[in-house]
Amino acid sequence: MNPSRRRFLGSLGRAAAGSAAVGLLGAPAILRAETPKARVVVVGGGYGGAIAAKYLKMADPALRVTLIERNPVYVSCPLSNEVLSGEREMESLTFDYRGLSRRGIAVMGDEIVEIDPEKRLVRGKGGAVYNYDKLILSPGISFDFSTIDGMSTELADSTFPHAWKAGPQTLLLRRQLEAMPDGGVCAIVAPPNPFRCPPGPYERAAQIALYLSHHKPKSKVMIYDAKDAFSKQGLFQAAWKEHYGDMIEWIPAAAGGNIEAIDPNSMTLVGAVEDFQADVINLIPPQRAAELAVNNGLVDASGWCPVNQQTFESTLHPDIYIIGDAALAGAMPKSGYSANSQGKVCAMAVAAAINGQPAPVPSYVNTCYSILAPDHGISVAGVYELKGGEIVSVPGAGGLSAADADAHTRAIEVQFAIGWYRNITADMFT
Amino acid sequence: MLKTCCRSFTARLICLRSLRLLLLPVCVICLIPVAQAEGVRSAAMLSHTCAGCHGTDGASAGEAMPTIAGMDKGYLVKVLEDYKQDLRPSTIMGRIMRGYSDQEIAAIASFFAERPWVSTERPIDGELAYQGELIHQERCESCHADGGRGQDIRSPRLAGQWGPYIQYALETCRARGESCKKRQGAERVMVLEDAEIQALAHYYESQK
Numbered sequence: 001m002n003p004s005r006r007r008f009l010g011s012l013g014r015a016a017a018g019s020a021a022v023g024l025l026g027a028p029a030i031l032r033a034e035t036p037k038a039r040v041v042v043v044g045g046g047y048g049g050a051i052a053a054k055y056l057k058m059a060d061p062a063l064r065v066t067l068i069e070r071n072p073v074y075v076s077c078p079l080s081n082e083v084l085s086g087e088r089e090m091e092s093l094t095f096d097y098r099g100l101s102r103r104g105i106a107v108m109g110d111e112i113v114e115i116d117p118e119k120r121l122v123r124g125k126g127g128a129v130y131n132y133d134k135l136i137l138s139p140g141i142s143f144d145f146s147t148i149d150g151m152s153t154e155l156a157d158s159t160f161p162h163a164w165k166a167g168p169q170t171l172l173l174r175r176q177l178e179a180m181p182d183g184g185v186c187a188i189v190a191p192p193n194p195f196r197c198p199p200g201p202y203e204r205a206a207q208i209a210l211y212l213s214h215h216k217p218k219s220k221v222m223i224y225d226a227k228d229a230f231s232k233q234g235l236f237q238a239a240w241k242e243h244y245g246d247m248i249e250w251i252p253a254a255a256g257g258n259i260e261a262i263d264p265n266s267m268t269l270v271g272a273v274e275d276f277q278a279d280v281i282n283l284i285p286p287q288r289a290a291e292l293a294v295n296n297g298l299v300d301a302s303g304w305c306p307v308n309q310q311t312f313e314s315t316l317h318p319d320i321y322i323i324g325d326a327a328l329a330g331a332m333p334k335s336g337y338s339a340n341s342q343g344k345v346c347a348m349a350v351a352a353a354i355n356g357q358p359a360p361v362p363s364y365v366n367t368c369y370s371i372l373a374p375d376h377g378i379s380v381a382g383v384y385e386l387k388g389g390e391i392v393s394v395p396g397a398g399g400l401s402a403a404d405a406d407a408h409t410r411a412i413e414v415q416f417a418i419g420w421y422r423n424i425t426a427d428m429f430t
Numbered sequence: 431m432l433k434t435c436c437r438s439f440t441a442r443l444i445c446l447r448s449l450r451l452l453l454l455p456v457c458v459i460c461l462i463p464v465a466q467a468e469g470v471r472s473a474a475m476l477s478h479t480c481a482g483c484h485g486t487d488g489a490s491a492g493e494a495m496p497t498i499a500g501m502d503k504g505y506l507v508k509v510l511e512d513y514k515q516d517l518r519p520s521t522i523m524g525r526i527m528r529g530y531s532d533q534e535i536a537a538i539a540s541f542f543a544e545r546p547w548v549s550t551e552r553p554i555d556g557e558l559a560y561q562g563e564l565i566h567q568e569r570c571e572s573c574h575a576d577g578g579r580g581q582d583i584r585s586p587r588l589a590g591q592w593g594p595y596i597q598y599a600l601e602t603c604r605a606r607g608e609s610c611k612k613r614q615g616a617e618r619v620m621v622l623e624d625a626e627i628q629a630l631a632h633y634y635e636s637q638k
């Protein structure tokens with residue numbers, strides 16, 4: 001047993017004896033300052049992880065919190081569809097971790113490749129070892145290309161970007177749209193449930209149409225869908241029609257929209273019934289939890305991480321908590337707001353566990369805005385609670401923007417979408 | 431609606447009483463367990479979910495979203511309850527507040543009332559703020575006293591609030607006409623021109 005681990009057990013022992021306060025107060029000041037109560041390691045500095053790290057420090061400043069993130073900066077997926085329309089630059093989506101460092105969180109640039117739940121440590125790509133008492137993972141998603149013949153990670157990077165992790169692929173898709181001739185076809189291949197950001201592909205269709213309607217008005221946006229229904233469907237379809245006429249067309253699975261294969265040479269998508277050609281193909285593959293979770297035995301047969309939905313502790317390995325898109329979180333959709341809300345519940349549960357207190361009764365919220373035109377925003381909200389161990393929607397609460405909302409309301413929802421983005425990113429990074 | 435009514439303590443008392451009198455079969459519905467959190471949720475647990483839109487501890491990072499930290503508790507309770515009961519029009523707050531009991535709303539209001547107010551820190555256009563001040567002195571100071579710094583159960587603090595938020599709130603009230611008129615001061619808002627609203631909003635943001 002390493003020395004710091006022993007120290008941790010020591011303080012836990014005191015807590016268990018019901019005299020934690022006396023034990024800590026009795027210790028000399030220097031010892032109090034140098035000995036962290038416990039070490040919490042958070043892997044993944046996105047919508048879930050950044051929040052978990054910050055709210056842990058807020059809940060209990062005596063914790064040693066380490067945030068491990070493989071990228072030096074974070075690029076937000078929310079609002080990245082606006083880069084495709086040219087309404088927004090990548091800079092406004094990019095954040096660094098200095099604000100979290102200033103809060104006393106140790107931010108480490110590393111990619112974790114291995115988790116050892118027995119020894120309670122994680123290992124970085126270069127061999128660095130990080131010990132933990134509690135481990136929180138918010139690693140996001142990975143892609144399953146196997147259901148689409150001919151598709152691969154390489155093709156996603158070079159030719160058929162998913163742009164479902166904001167970054168170089170977002171810019172590649174933007175360049176492809178810029179190079180597309182007027183009268184061309186941009187195909188969006190939408191994934192089966194469950195996936196990151198249920199309204200995302202349909203907001204993207206609108207943002208692409210916004211660009212095309214100004215610059216290439218004879219073009220089309222075709223959505224080939226693995227599903228027969230989608231989030232906020234009625235609101236989307238009405239807005240598409242209102243702003244872009246017949247430019248956007250949605251082909252559900254029942255009408256042959258499910259794509260089974262792709263031919264890069266002829267730019268052809270092979271559907272169940274017929275084939276479709278396109279000039280630009282944005283293929284959003286089926287999804288599962290990030291590689292880190294898949295490779296370390298933290299997912300079940302669904303490809304996602306089963307957790308205790310009150311605390312987000314893995315049901316497969318104790319002391320490992322999984323939040324955000326990677327987790328199976330009952331009725332909550334995979335969104336940035338959900339990840340934020342889960343990060344807070346998890347942080348409070350971990351702080352309580354370390355301090356020998358019962359897990360707090362949780363409260364969760366989701367709000368997702370979609371911007372369909374510069375003056376047309378819509379939203380979906382959900383309020384959630386724990387019932388019989390499952391996260392469920394509170395009946396009577398939540399729901400969609402009104403179908404008959406006036407132009408003023410639609411315009412204000414765009415301002416609220418931007419205000420939401422300002423605040424949720426400030427909540428993460430300052 | 432019924433379920434919402436039954437989440438409130440007083441509504442439930444009324445339901446229970448009428449059940450005893452065997453008055454209405456409707457009240458039996460009230461006793462069917464409605465989704466209710468299993469146990470008491472702490473004020474911090476409830477309130478942290480608001481930060482996604484209103485900023486950490488209710489101090490908004492901008493611009494259409496109001497800062498709610500440091501507001502009068504009674505005012506917050508009133509506004510949140512009005513959202514819940516659809517007495518105050520909103521784009522999204524009504525949908526959200528229907529998810530909370532009256533006790534939870536009181537806890538959320540206390541949480542934010544106890545956080546420190548944080549004023550915005552943006553450059554101010556002195557001329558625009560001055561025009562706003564003239565309108566404020568003439569028509570608003572009687573309730574929004576001390577340049578909008580004063581607050582009570584009926585008037586929120588405005589000094590140092592995000593100007594764009596105040597502007598949207600005033601425009602929305604004006605656009606809604608009748609449904610906003612019940613609110614204190616609304617008849618004065620109805621007659622404001624676009625430029626006056628802009629100046630007024632900017633003036634309040636300039637007052638720290």
Ligand SMILES: Cc1cc2nc3c(=O)[nH]c(=O)nc-3n(C[C@H](O)[C@H](O)[C@H](O)COP(=O)(O)OP(=O)(O)OC[C@H]3O[C@@H](n4cnc5c(N)ncnc54)[C@H](O)[C@@H]3O)c2cc1C
Pocket residue numbers: 043044045046047048049068069070071074076077078079080081110111112113138139140141163164165166196197200290292323324325326334335336337338339367368369370
């Ligand atoms: C186009 C688009 C639009 C969207 N719009 C919205 C929206 O408007 N509102 C909304 O709420 N949500 C939106 N989302 C969804 C949102 O982006 C995700 O739900 C959210 O990012 C999930 O947070 P997370 O923490 O689970 O994962 P992420 O935010 O992806 O964070 C994961 C982090 O972990 C790091 N990581 C992964 N593995 C390792 C490892 N092994 N070692 C070290 N670091 C690692 C990654 O680098 C990354 O920084 C959108 C998504 C897309 C694609």
